[in-house]
Amino acid sequence: MERLSVSVVYFSPTRTSAAIARAIAAGMGNVAVKEYDITCDAPESIRLDSDIAIMAVPVYGGRVAETAVERLKHVSTSVALAVPVVVYGNRDYEDALLELKDIIGEQGFVSLAAAAFICEHSYSRPEMPIAEGRPDAEDLEKARNFGATIVAKFAGIKKGKELLPLQVKGNYPYRVKGTSAPIAPVVDAEKCLLCGVCVDLCPVDAITIAGDKISTDPVLCIKCCACVKYCPEDARSFDTPYTAMLHEKCKLRREPEYFV
Ligand SMILES: Cc1cc2nc3c(=O)[nH]c(=O)nc-3n(C[C@H](O)[C@H](O)[C@H](O)COP(=O)(O)O)c2cc1C
Secondary structure, eight states: OOOOEEEEEEOOTTSHHHHHHHHHHHTTOSOEEEEEEOSSOOOSOEEEOSSEEEEEEEEETTEEOHHHHHHHTTEEESSOEEEEEEEEOSSOOTTHHHHHHHHHHHTTOEESOEEEEEOOOTTOBTTBOSSTTOSOHHHHHHHHHHHHHHHHHHHHHHTTOOOOOOOOSOOSSOOOOOOOOOOOOEEOTTTOOOOOHHHHHOTTOOEEEETTEEEEOTTTOOOOOHHHHHOTTOOEEOOOHHHHHHHHHTOSOOOOEEEO
């Protein structure tokens, strides 16, 4: 068989969706991989012409993260088969995978396989961990194995096996997200060196530095916590009662689910 071409597309503020998408691609063997990171850049238009596109996004409120929904509207194809993948913080992914499959379906992608993986929750803190350290070695191995499964299914299709519509978990109408108050991470001015790492990482440009003042617009902030996780001075924190609640309620380890 000719060398497969694979696009790896992800929206991934705290990089776990990216890690899963890359591990899936790695498990596909000797394929030509091209990455599209749509986390911080709103693409004008990306037209994918690869054989397969792995599309990985985080689950926010049981749905696809809203910023990812917007960004994915600029990614389309007329040839690529897709692998929608949602990554969630060990609570639940509810209708997110179905929603993702539908969104990319609108953009011309026919889904070949799909999966839901688990990662450390954005709100996890060392003192109140939620799926801390995930994806771990076991998750990544499962992701690579899933990559091999995708290749096997693709080979079958190429040999003439019919591609039936893919069924994934989820319901219509999609879960209605609860409203969330406009809050944002807070900065410890003693620790913050105004280095600007957070400004560069924020997917929605919610953080600005003017003179010696740093501010985060709570209306723009999507609470992804990339700025908290990657602050080199540990100067940012995001306190929400959800952290303690999730820490208590989501202790049971959930495992990846596949739809092939
Ligand atoms: C606003 C928000 C809402 C979230 N909602 C959920 C959820 O409904 N279920 C869940 O298990 N995890 C939830 N999470 C955790 C994220 O799914 C998880 O941290 C995410 O997959 C991280 O992806 P990334 O590392 O690619 O940014 C939420 C996180 C945020 C920031």
